[in-house]
Amino acid sequence: MSEPASHEHNPGRRIGGTLLSVDNISLAFGGVKALTDISFDVREHEIRAIIGPNGAGKSSMLNCINGVYTPQQGRIRFDGQEFQRMDPHKAASMGIARTFQNIALFKGMSVLDNIMTGRMLKMRTNLFLQALYVGPNRREELEHRRHVEHIIDFLQIESVRKTPVGRLPYGVQKRVELGRALAAEPRLLLLDEPMAGMNIEEKQDMCRFVLDVNDEFGTTIVLIEHDMGVVMDISDRVVVLDYGKKIGDGTPGEVRANKAVIDAYLGVAH
Amino acid sequence: MLYREAGQFRTSYEADQQIFPIRQDRIAFALLMAVAVVGVPLFASDYWLTAILIPFLVFALASLGLNILTGYAGQLSLGTAAFMAVGAFAAYNFQLRVPGIPILVSFLLGGASAALVGVAFGLPSLRIKGFYLAVATLAAQFFVPWLLVKVGWFSNYSASGVITAQKIEILGFVFDSPVRRYLLVLAIVALLALAAKNLVRSRIGRAWMAVRDMDVAAEVIGIRIMRTKLIAFAVSSFYCGVAGALYAFAYLGSVEPDAFNLDLSFRILFMVIIGGVGSILGSFLGAAFITLLPILLEVLLHGGAGLLGLNLSPGTPSMMQLVVFGGLIIFFLIVEPHGLARLWQIAKEKLRLWPFPY
Numbered sequence: 001m002s003e004p005a006s007h008e009h010n011p012g013r014r015i016g017g018t019l020l021s022v023d024n025i026s027l028a029f030g031g032v033k034a035l036t037d038i039s040f041d042v043r044e045h046e047i048r049a050i051i052g053p054n055g056a057g058k059s060s061m062l063n064c065i066n067g068v069y070t071p072q073q074g075r076i077r078f079d080g081q082e083f084q085r086m087d088p089h090k091a092a093s094m095g096i097a098r099t100f101q102n103i104a105l106f107k108g109m110s111v112l113d114n115i116m117t118g119r120m121l122k123m124r125t126n127l128f129l130q131a132l133y134v135g136p137n138r139r140e141e142l143e144h145r146r147h148v149e150h151i152i153d154f155l156q157i158e159s160v161r162k163t164p165v166g167r168l169p170y171g172v173q174k175r176v177e178l179g180r181a182l183a184a185e186p187r188l189l190l191l192d193e194p195m196a197g198m199n200i201e202e203k204q205d206m207c208r209f210v211l212d213v214n215d216e217f218g219t220t221i222v223l224i225e226h227d228m229g230v231v232m233d234i235s236d237r238v239v240v241l242d243y244g245k246k247i248g249d250g251t252p253g254e255v256r257a258n259k260a261v262i263d264a265y266l267g268v269a270h
Numbered sequence: 271m272l273y274r275e276a277g278q279f280r281t282s283y284e285a286d287q288q289i290f291p292i293r294q295d296r297i298a299f300a301l302l303m304a305v306a307v308v309g310v311p312l313f314a315s316d317y318w319l320t321a322i323l324i325p326f327l328v329f330a331l332a333s334l335g336l337n338i339l340t341g342y343a344g345q346l347s348l349g350t351a352a353f354m355a356v357g358a359f360a361a362y363n364f365q366l367r368v369p370g371i372p373i374l375v376s377f378l379l380g381g382a383s384a385a386l387v388g389v390a391f392g393l394p395s396l397r398i399k400g401f402y403l404a405v406a407t408l409a410a411q412f413f414v415p416w417l418l419v420k421v422g423w424f425s426n427y428s429a430s431g432v433i434t435a436q437k438i439e440i441l442g443f444v445f446d447s448p449v450r451r452y453l454l455v456l457a458i459v460a461l462l463a464l465a466a467k468n469l470v471r472s473r474i475g476r477a478w479m480a481v482r483d484m485d486v487a488a489e490v491i492g493i494r495i496m497r498t499k500l501i502a503f504a505v506s507s508f509y510c511g512v513a514g515a516l517y518a519f520a521y522l523g524s525v526e527p528d529a530f531n532l533d534l535s536f537r538i539l540f541m542v543i544i545g546g547v548g549s550i551l552g553s554f555l556g557a558a559f560i561t562l563l564p565i566l567l568e569v570l571l572h573g574g575a576g577l578l579g580l581n582l583s584p585g586t587p588s589m590m591q592l593v594v595f596g597g598l599i600i601f602f603l604i605v606e607p608h609g610l611a612r613l614w615q616i617a618k619e620k621l622r623l624w625p626f627p628y
C-alpha cells in the first residue's frame with residue numbers, strides 16, 4: 001500500500017450527489033444547547049470532516065444522524081428519504097455504521113465475534129436452525145466468517161482474532177471497532193475520533209485504512225478529528241462547529257482561511 | 271505431555287468453527303460420553319444414580335438455562351426455580367388432561383409454558399437493569415409457587431398442591447428403573463446442551479453478548495435490544511422449564527410447589543457463579559461441584575471427627591456446607607468471576623505450552 005498521501009488528486013474517485021443532508025438540527029439537554037440550527041450535507045463517496053473545540057457538539061451531531069439522540073428540531077435526509085427522527089435500527093438497516101469516541105466494543109467477546117456481530121443485519125436464519133447449527137445456518141456462518149476474515153486481513157489483526165477484545169491494547173481496539181463497522185458494508189460510515197490517543201504510526205495506519213475504505217469500497221465517511229494535519233490531509237470538505245453552532249464549512253483550504261474558525265481555535269489554545 | 275495441537279492446522283473456517291477444534295478435546299469428550307452412556311449404567315449403584323447423577327444432570331440443565339440469561343445475555347434473574355415449577359406443573363397437567371399425549375411432548379410443552387411465563391416476567395428487563403431486575407424476577411419467585419398452591423386445579427386438587435408425576439413411557443418402553451431414567455435424562459440434557467452451544471455460537475448468541483457488553487453499540491449495529499432480551503428470557507426459561515419437568519418426573523417423582531423456592535433459585539445461581547458465568551461447560555462444572563460438595567464435606571467431616579474422636583452435632587454438616595458455599599461464592603466473585611470453567615481453560619493453556627513456559 002502507498003503512503004497516506006492526500007487523495008484530493010485521486011482521479012479514480014468520483015464524488016456523487018448528496019447522500020445525507022441535515023437541515024436545521026437543534027438539540028438541547030435541559031438547558032444545555034448542544035446543537036443550534038445546524039445544516040450541512042454529505043456527498044456520496046466523499047470524506048467529510050467535522051471539527052471543533054471540545055464540547056462543540058460534534059459527537060452529538062453523529063448521534064443525531066444515526067438516531068441515538070433525537071433532535072428537538074430539524075430534519076435528516078438520507079438516501080432520498082426524510083426523517084423527523086432517525087432510530088438506530090432504521091439507520092443501521094439503511095446502511096449507516098459508526099464507531100464511538102470512547103471505544104464501545106463488546107469486551108467479553110473475541111475480535112472475530114465482535115466483527116461478526118457487525119454483520120448481524122445481513123444474517124437471516126431463524127432461531128431453530130441456529131440451535132441445530134445445520135444446513136442454512138452453518139452455511140451462513142461460514143459465508144459471513146469468510147467476509148469477516150477479509151476485514152481482519154485488511155486491518156492486519158489476524159494474530160488476535162480469537163482474543164477477547166478487553167485484553168487488547170487501545171490502538172488495536174480502535175481498529176477492531178472500525179472492523180465491526182465495516183462488517184456491515186455501510187454506505188455511510190461515521191467515525192468519532194478514530195485516531196484519538198494514538199501515536200504517529202498508529203495514526204498513519206488508521207489514516208490509510210480510512211482512505212482505503214473510501215477508495216476501494218466507495219464508502220462515504222463522516223469523520224470527527226482533532227488532529228488538524230490529518231483533517232487537512234484526508235478530508236474533502238470540513239464542517240466547523242463551535243458551542244453548538246456551525247461557524248465554517250468548505251474545503252480544508254477555505255476553512256483554514258476562515259476568520260471565525262481561526263478565532264475559535266485560538267480561543268481554545270490549540 | 272499429550273495435550274498438543276502441534277501439527278493440527280485448521281485449514282478451513284469450517285474446521286475452525288467446530289465445537290472442539292483440537293483433536294485431544296474431541297477424544298476426551300468422546301471418552302466422557304462413553305463413560306456416561308456405557309460405564310455409568312454398568313457400574314453405578316442405584317444410590318449414585320438417583321441421589322447424585324440424575325439431580326446433577328437436572329441442575330446442570332437449569333444452570334444452563336440461567337447461564338443463557340445471566341451469563342450470555344447479562345440479565346440477572348432470581349426466578350429460576352419459579353420457571354422450573356411452571357415446567358413441572360405444566361408437564362404434569364398436559365399428561366393429566368390431554369389423553370394419549372407423549373411424555374416428551376409434555377416435557378416440551380412444559381418448557382414452552384415456562385418460556386411464556388419467563389417472557390412475561392422478563393418484560394421489566396426492558397426498563398430496568400441489574401439489581402433492580404433481580405428484584406423484579408423475585409416477584410416470579412414468590413408469585414408462581416403461591417399461585418400453584420392457591421389454585422387447586424394445577425395440582426388436580428391434591429393436598430398442599432403436591433403432584434405425583436405420571437410414569438414415563440415412550441413408545442411402550444417404561445422408564446421405571448434408575449438406570450433407565452438416568453439415560454433418558456442424560457439424552458435430553460445432552461441434546462439441549464448441544465443446542466445451547468449452537469445458539470451461543472450463532473447470531474443470537476452474539477446478539478445476547480452484545481446486549482450484555484454494550485447495549486448502545488448493539489443498538490447502533492441494528493440489534494433490537496428488547497426482542498433480544500425477551501428471546502433470552504424465553505430460551506432460558508424453556509431450559510429451566512424442561513429441567514423442572516425432569517426434576518419432578520425423573521428425580522423426585524412427587525413434588526410440591528414449595529420445593530421450587532428461593533433456595534433452589536439461589537442454589538442454581540451459585541452453580542452458575544462457581545461453574546462459570548457465560549460458559550456452557552461451566553454450567554456442568556458448577557452443577558457437579560454443588561451436587562458433590564455436600565457428600566464430600568460429609569465424608570471429610572465424619573472422617574475428621576472420627577480421627578479426632580469428636581462427637582458431631584447433627585446440624586454441623588449442613589452448617590459447614592453453608593460456610594463453604596459462602597466462602598466459595600465470595601472467592602469466585604472476587605478472584606475468578608469466570609469460575610471453574612475459566613480455571614479449567616487456564617490449566618489447559620498451561621498444559622498446551624508445558625514444559626516450555628512461553
Ligand SMILES: Nc1ncnc2c1ncn2[C@@H]1O[C@H](COP(=O)(O)OP(=O)(O)OP(=O)(O)O)[C@@H](O)[C@H]1O
Nearest residue numbers: 029032034052053054055056057058059060061101
Ligand atoms: N447525553 C448527554 N446528556 C447531557 N449533556 C450532553 C449529552 N451529550 C452531550 N452533552 C453536552 O452537549 C455538549 C456537546 O457535547 P459533545 O459530546 O457533542 O461535544 P464534542 O464536540 O463531541 O466534544 P469532544 O471534542 O470533547 O468530544 C456538551 O456541553 C455536553 O456536555
Ligand SMILES: [Mg+2]
Nearest residue numbers: 058059060101
Ligand atoms: Mg465528542
